[in-house]
Amino acid sequence: MTLAQKIAWDDTVLPFQLDNCDVRGRVARLDGVLEGILQQHNYPAQVEALIAEMALLTALIGQTISLRWKLQLQVQTKGAVRMIATDYYAPTEEGEPARIRAYASFDGDRLTDEVPFAQLGEGYFAIMIDQGEGTTPYQGITPIAGDSLTSCAEAYFAQSEQLPTRFKLSFGQSTEAGSAEHWRAGGIMLQHMPKASPHAKGGGSGEGGLLQAADLVEGEDGENWGRANVLLDTAEELELIGPSVAPSELLYRLFHEEQPRIFDTQPVRFGCTCSEDRVRQSLSIYSARDIAHMTTEEGRVTADCQFCGRHYDLDPATLGFEADGNDD
Template identity: 70%
Template sequence: MSQVQKLAWDDTVLPFQLDKSDIRGRVARLDGVLDGILKQHDYPAPVEALVAEMALLTAMIGQTIKLRWKLSLQVQSNGPVRMIATDYFGPTDEGERAKIRAYASFDADRIDPDQPPFEQLGEGYFAVLIDQGKGTAPYQGITPIAGGSLSACAESYFAQSEQLPTRFAMAFGRSSEPGVPEHWRAGGVMLQHMPKASPFVAQDGGSGDQGLLRPEDIVLDDGDGENWNRVNFHLDTVDALELIGPSVAPSDLLVRLFHEEAPRVFDVQPVTFGCTCSRERVQQTLSIYSSRDIEKMTTEDGQVTADCQFCGAHYVMDPSEVGMHAVQNDG
């Protein structure tokens, strides 16, 4: 397979449906997107891995939102990694690329490189936020950090908040293909039972950490339960190289895993690294501060500066351009 063919599926999300099982899903491959996210920061290896996992989750979950909507995933914890934030911006028009951005904040002196990445998180929560645009109230759902991985947190969120059995199989890491500079790659499969199943939720708490619901705790009727278990059995046979690629196309992977389920694919959604920060947005953010606050922010050079945590953009403004007084003057 040529290098061009190998890269054809990079930075894409392929939605599919298993018609015989009433299950939908997505296959995602991230390459340049991760490089765009991670090269902005000098993260320790455990933090890089957490950001990569979060970005992959964001790509697969985000593909379900509508045009021009925004999906955000956030982790807040009292551990060495204090926060991870990701955004997925739905394309403005059909056929355009979706945009993903991500960053993490952490205490460098508390990071233990000998511990698994998930162990760098302490107690806290995993949150899903959906912003449908002006005139609407954003939706937010949260679940405790538990289960041993960010993907397990996402599965618990869907079980707890949406009552939808959901599974993820994911792989990510540094790729060292011959003739190609070392870089991050990630790939995953997301499975989700169709909402019309209307599952009955177990009433005595879940089997997950802290009594959280897991996908298997959502009781389906005999036929749906059998289908779900069978499809998950096949998903468990996938290996990391199949998920990450680049030699196995997502469509071929679906046939290999689920050929008996009559997989049907839909239009692929390309994704790219992208940030929505701008000088105007920074000015809007600073508009809540009084003249006295702005004075405290002003440097010895007589400037107000701000940096975007997502893309590293550096903004320099005159104090007269920001703060409440600037808004009043514009009015």
């Protein structure tokens, strides 16, 4: 394996379809994306693990949607980790990478030595799709359930979209020879092709009566879905996350009897949409008196992007709807 090969596999999402069982899916590998997200903050290890899982889910889900602008995954809880937000921006041009950014809000005094998911409390998991100007954003919400963010995402698709969906993910600190320790993540998403669901009404078999994938398929569809999941379960952690097996090779090893069809790879990168113009626009609703309350002793208005950490230092005389020259 060469370094060039490894780079080609990292920070990509590979779409595929299993023609023998009416299942579509994605394989994702994240490396530099996580580095870009996590190096902006000094997160505790439990929080980093949750962000890595959430970013990987975001990469997989974002690529399944005919997205023109932005997908956001968000978790809000009453636990030590109060919020996790990830954004996936669709490519602006053919062949361009998609962009991902993420951040978390947490109470460090409430973090424990338990597993990362235990740092969340009662709350909800949400997926929001914004197709841009002139459209109405869509939002779907399900309760925090199961034992991972992955199980929350599976419950969301079963409950809100009535699409049988399964994820198998791996993420952790990489200790490859010759490189500094850093986070890597990899995973596979399976999703049954959309069909009328026989069990869409009434309570499901999941936690709190939530629908699960198994509640949505029966007969031949159920057999096909079950077979694809059994094959997925044979994927080993190092195959998902390690640099030795290319995503296409992994697909053929797992699903060669299901006639896998592979499509064009989508590159993903860390990227933030913040800018001075956006900061000014967000402050344009405030009066001169409001701006004065935001002004520091040094006579400046400052703002920091929660996603990328960029610092903005602005002249208060140019801010707000009463400012002179606020269009400069």
